[in-house]
Amino acid sequence: MAKIDDVARLAGVSKGTVSNVFSQKRPTSKKVTERVLKASKELNYVPNHIARSLVTKKTMAIGLTVPHGNFFFSAFHNQFINGVVLEASLFGYRVLLDMLPVLEVRTPSLASYPIDGAIVLGPTEEDERIDLLHQNGIPFVTVGQIMNAQAKSAPTVNNDNAQIMHDICDYLIGKGHSGILFLNANERMTVSMERRAAFIEALAKHRLDVRDHLLYCKPSIQSADYLNYGYAETVRVIRESGERVTAIIADDDRTAFSVMNAIKDLGLRIPGDVSLFVICGDLSMMHQTTPPLTGMDLQPSELGAESVRLLMHKLGGNEGEYPDHIIVRSKIVEGDSCSSIHIPPPNIGK
Amino acid sequence: MAKIDDVARLAGVSKGTVSNVFSQKRPTSKKVTERVLKASKELNYVPNHIARSLVTKKTMAIGLTVPHGNFFFSAFHNQFINGVVLEASLFGYRVLLDMLPVLEVRTPSLASYPIDGAIVLGPTEEDERIDLLHQNGIPFVTVGQIMNAQAKSAPTVNNDNAQIMHDICDYLIGKGHSGILFLNANERMTVSMERRAAFIEALAKHRLDVRDHLLYCKPSIQSADYLNYGYAETVRVIRESGERVTAIIADDDRTAFSVMNAIKDLGLRIPGDVSLFVICGDLSMMHQTTPPLTGMDLQPSELGAESVRLLMHKLGGNEGEYPDHIIVRSKIVEGDSCSSIHIPPPNIGK
DNA sequence: CTGAAAGCGCTTACAG
């Protein structure tokens, strides 16, 4: 590997000048620039990123931390990551994937974080990843509301989860449903809390009872029930509790698939007997099921791109106006999994 | 941020000693170690990763390059990435996600690759990512066979694609199928070529005619037909060509979902009229469809883990015996999407 | 617009 001195010698200039040609931080005469470029090409020279980082204090890399160790990506995460990487590249940044338990950072043999900033996907209540970032002084953006005491004013990108739940409830209740089973995300995630509160609020708005057994949260991935979530709850609620459920809201497509299976095993049909609404699913996949699923388009890749833009603004020294909290639009995409029922809700007009 | 000098001063030792305590490359007396650790804690010191990299010439990061710019992850990629990140962490390595067109690297303003090695997923024939890695002298492992002239002996991790196609054909033909439509991956991918050759070979082995119109390749992502792949081919072949197709092999789950839709629209059923076999799908999702899909378990996370192990061996100076080419096992996982047909294949006993 | 020199924060022979 040729180094800057080699190029400087061959081009007959100083190292500083070579540096300028590559960094373009100071103007260089055309002649000199050409000489340097020619010499560089000849020697196959490329600036050493590490050496540069040591003095500029910038690594040109951001960390993307996705929840927990043995977490499984869903289609939502895929698109989110696509958005992040693509947008980051526009700023000349690379993306370091961090999906590990944070233990490593505590090991003394490990060096400090070689990233300039981080994006934290799916924060939980008192998220330790956030505490860690905070105490290491690394700028970060969370995708989802943040509830850590230490850093509650951190910049965030999010969907309007309250609005989403209201939209969904209005949509379903508007079709005559009153027995709604909500299969929410894991309760430790802040998005789950936001949705829960809005769900209860929306029911109340429509003068429907809020009954606890119609609101479940996805177990943690360590739980044996993780993969079975959706199926088990659906069967239990519909068959065993005898609860009248005419609509189910599933937190993601995997859950929705599970629910579809359960419905079938119960001898019921979608949407004839039960309507199904998916909050966070892969649209292209939702169109391939029978029936096509109705759900919310959360625009995951836009969430990713926006979080990068916000982070870049933070890294750039905050010049100019820029919102600290960005909301990404979402909208209902209709399939054929939700139908109207003509039995009036029991509590109507109460 | 405290630096090594601060710790050395506070602990009353030299920088070299502090360095040793953290790197553990040379023994240090217990007393001194404790003093250093205490001082470090007091100053909140953590070694600077970049400075260390500059002298050790190791970044402790590997690049993961997945195909092309606007590529969409599938469940296969998810699990693969999970495997890579998890295994890399066991070696103390981080993973840099590279899913960009390689243009950036040609821009003179960009510094050289800050990674120690790379994993290339899904190589194509004459893959430019590989040429780039090769000419930059970065060790790499490909997941999938490599066909670049320059680097054809590079280490690889792969499934036994020939065996897989034979297994699938044996399985389907054993059930009495002879009109098999194979919806292969994109033709530029080496895996697609391997499968194609083996498919033809397997048909010949069973004395079946190889007909070109029963073998399609997925269009590139730029193509308008990309999302429609599977649906379009199925409809065309079955309805328009009048070809007798009793079994379809789909390259991944997205294609399979498309096919299922097409079959339904044609008024046919799976597996009654047409059997469906998925090569590269998400097992948990394949169990949620109706009917559950039969397919191949390629063990993507094992592919990821193995590729890290192989790369680590390359980075470690190649001491000890280690194979250059690793095959990850795969096996058929049965759902209900393939059934026997009792019409004997037309060419039997020929 | 260009150069000479100091310095970024570590590690690593070389001595002892």
Add this chain to the structure above:
DNA sequence: CTGAAAGCGCTTACAG
């Protein structure tokens, strides 16, 4: 087992 010194390959004030 420990220290003093050189050096990793750049960038950046400071001069000119």
